[in-house]
Amino acid sequence: MLYLSQLLGTPVENAQDTRIGRIVDVLLPAKLVGSDEPAYPSTLLIDSEEEQRWRVPLRDVSWFEGALRLNTPLQQLTRASRELVEEPDEISLAQEVLDKQVIDIKRKKAVRVNDVCLDESWRILGIDNSAFGLVRRLAPSWLLGSKGRDYPSVPLPWQQIELIRQPRPGAQDEKEGLEEEEAPHVQRILSGHLAEMHPADIAEIVHQLTPGQGARIIEGLDDETAAATMEEIDTERQSHILENIEPERAADILQTMGPDEAADLIARLPEERAQELLHRMTPEESEEVQELLEYADDSAGGLMTTDFLALTQTRTIQEALEAVRTNAREHGLRTAYVYCVENEEDEESPLVGVVSLWELLIAGPTQQLHQLMEVDLISVVPETGAHEVAEKIAKYNLLAVPVVNDQRALQGIVTVDDALDVLLPPERRRKPKRMY
Secondary structure, X not given: OEEHHHHOOOEEEOOOOOEEEEEEEEEEEHHHOOOOOOOOOOEEEEEEOOOOEEEEEHHHEEEEOOEEEEOOOHHHOEEOOOOOOOOOOEEEHHHHHOOOEEEEOOOOEEEEOOEEEEOOOOOEEEEEOOHHHHHHHHOOHHHHHHHHHHOOXXXXXXXXXXEOOOOOOOHHHHHHOOOOOOOHHHHOOOOHHHHOOOHHHHHHHHOOOOHHHHHHHHHOOOHHHHHHHXXXXXXXXXHHHHOOOOHHHHXXXXXXXXXXXXXXXXXXXXXXXXXXXXXXXXXXXHHHHHHHHOOOOOEHHHHOEOOOOEXXXXXXXXXXXXXXXXXXXXXXXXXXXXXXXXXXXXXOOEEEXXXXXXXXXXXXXXXXXXHHOEOOOOOEOOOOEHHHHHXXXXXXXOOEEEEEOOOOEEEEEEEHHHHHHOOOOHHHOOOOOOOO
């Protein structure tokens, strides 16, 4: 087994057995991170005796009598910058993996890379996160002895890890020059493995990282997964992470979150940053969030979300179910109730009833909502205290309670998870007090 720590600094000789330089890095195609394909490096970086750095394709080197031999004349190789790898599609094992934290997808935790393990054919087997891997690197060779130096570790398989890559200098300028459909290639640098995890599991990993590292994880997800993950993160940490995300990307994530969650998060940010993000959101989403920010934090208005489904009471069950499907598919709305109003085109139309999703599923397709709706409504007004809202939801066993104004027009709903959150001790709440 080969170890990256032992490869770095290894002398490289030419065909005449003359030393021409030493290995300073091993480069891997980025597409092989998180892939099920065998991961083979493509290039070695070699510092020559003249302090010039060269890119050496792996096919141009071979082992000969324990030494690494270059089979191509040095002058035929490509020169390389002495800075961090310039190519976005390459991973520097020495600078981006060794001594860095990575995500163990299987165990859903962050681990530190003490070494990278390769086999004799240069295939990357995995990473060594054991204490012995660190000792092997740092302890003097005379202390370990030959057996200690060669003691094999059981690597964490390469296909089981996800890297946390830092953005390259100038990446934002490159992104601004791309078409909209091309931009995600620059923004999202994670493989599909992490993106396929449950948002709660991703959030648990983010809690093990610094805000900057957490921001890189969030940025690498699609908007929906990023938003769902942010909603699972402690609000105080949310604000630190959001401050480490480029403003335009942060705005995209915020407007994908539920309006109430976005409002709670924006309220924790410094005023200048909050206004910048609100300005970058779409006018419709920004207006919804700003309306929620006007209410006191410990009131129904401060707890409510404007994500709800209101339909005219003469709609058929078939039409209502199709509206539920459309809103779930296109807007991510997961509703327990359909709220019935006199005219769904009028935002100030009075609330007249409510139908649970279960009632919709068992009703006949041609029945109309007014034939099923519950008219003895339990509701609150925006000024209702948070504890009273929670008590009503618990007393009447509701999944959400509508918030109405003096004209009985529906302003929003308070869901059970947000309402009961106020009953928890302050240190266990998902939504701490707002800054303003």
